[in-house]
Each structure stands twice: as C-alpha cells, then as structure tokens.
Amino acid sequence: MSNSTVANRYAVALFELGTEKSNLPQLEEELNTVVQVFKDDQELKAFFENPRVSKDDKKSFIREVFKSFSQETINLLLVLTDKNRVSSLNEIVKSFVNMKNEAKGIAEADVYSVRALSDEEQEQIQNVFAKKLNKDTLRINNIVEKSILGGLKVRIGNQIYDGTVKRKLQRIEQSVVSANK
Known part of the structure; x- marks a missing residue:
C-alpha cells in the first residue's frame, strides 16, 4: 500500500473524529505544531527512527512531551509509533488539513x-x-x-x-x- 494511501486513511479517521468532537481547528493547530517540532529537531527525528529505542520508550516520550495536547493527537502519535509510521506524519497532516479546508470552503x-x-x-x-x-x-x-x-x-x-x-x-x-x- 502506498504511503499516501496510508496517510490518507489516518487523515480520514482523524478528520471524522475531529468533526464528531467539533475540535478540527484545535487538531490542526496541534498537528502543525508536532510537524514543526519534528522538522526543527533532528535529534528527535533520529530518536524516533532509531530501531534500538523501544516503542515503549518512544510512547512514554510522546505522553510526556505532548501531554497538553488533545487525546486525539496523542493517540495518533502513539498509533504511528506502534505501526512504525511516524515518518508519514507530514503527509497525514497535509491530507487532514486539505479535508478540513475542503469541508470549510477554504x-x-x-x-x-x-x-x-x-x-x-x-x-x-x-x-x-x-x-x-x-x-x-x-x-x-x-x-x-x-x-x-x-x-x-x-x-x-x-x-x-x-x-x-x-x-x-x-x-x-x-x-x-x-x-x-
């Protein structure tokens, strides 16, 4: 399955959840922040790409660093960590933002x-x-x-x-x- 197809599936699920809970703007802001953090911090990126670091350590890190974020954002990051798909985060966020914008006429x-x-x-x-x-x-x-x-x-x-x-x-x-x- 192509990376964009997978990214789109995560984005659709997140969009539907955000629509249901009426927190699309908050999710967009949080996801953009997470993407920026990963973009700006090469050590963080290396940490998540390192196969020697256990998934449990990565998940503990997510829970601690992003504890002020919504449960939806944290859960997305945890699932991506479980499935070794953190590298797909940029595409997921782009798809999510496109869906949100399309729904809002933006x-x-x-x-x-x-x-x-x-x-x-x-x-x-x-x-x-x-x-x-x-x-x-x-x-x-x-x-x-x-x-x-x-x-x-x-x-x-x-x-x-x-x-x-x-x-x-x-x-x-x-x-x-x-x-x-």
Whole structure:
C-alpha cells in the first residue's frame, strides 16, 4: 500500500473524529505544531527512527512531551509509533488539513511575489481567487522570491496561475519565434 494511501486513511479517521468532537481547528493547530517540532529537531527525528529505542520508550516520550495536547493527537502519535509510521506524519497532516479546508470552503494559496504583499493586496488576491475557485476563503502564504521581475505567481493545490513578467516575456518570445517559422 502506498504511503499516501496510508496517510490518507489516518487523515480520514482523524478528520471524522475531529468533526464528531467539533475540535478540527484545535487538531490542526496541534498537528502543525508536532510537524514543526519534528522538522526543527533532528535529534528527535533520529530518536524516533532509531530501531534500538523501544516503542515503549518512544510512547512514554510522546505522553510526556505532548501531554497538553488533545487525546486525539496523542493517540495518533502513539498509533504511528506502534505501526512504525511516524515518518508519514507530514503527509497525514497535509491530507487532514486539505479535508478540513475542503469541508470549510477554504483553499490555501502560495503567492510568489518580488516583495511582501500588503494586507490590501492580499485581500484583493483572496477575493479574486476565492470567487474563481468557488471557495469562501483563501488563505495566502506570501513567498518573496527575488527572481520574479514583477507580477505574481499563485499556486493553489496543483494549479499555477503565472502572471509574472518573466512568464509574459517567455510567451512573447514563443510567439515571435513561432511567427518567424
């Protein structure tokens, strides 16, 4: 079974549990924190990947470190430890967040620009793309990329809307080259 299929199953179970208990936002926040902790701490990652460390030690560690988190988050980490799937946590969280966003009419967008966008500019982008995608809300993650000469590139899921000057110049070049053939 592929890693994404397994991750999706865990995410579905967690989403259903969170929906039932009405704590989806709390779960999302906790899961994002856990992912960040694993990302930032290489020693922690090595601890969980080490086959010499017993599962019981790993589970005790989870119970102690994440004791302020919801029982659902702790249980997920314990099950992942039992099944040697802690490495799937990133994919599980991505699937979970996507399900939660879909249910709430939210889309997430990476917006690449040459400089940080103002609140007003972000709001304009939110309005345009939320309507285009039939979503209630669009969460924007503004990524400053100096290689963009001007304009914007917006990535929502697997769709890319490229309105950068660089891309426009490429289109002009393609049309000039094809016209000269």
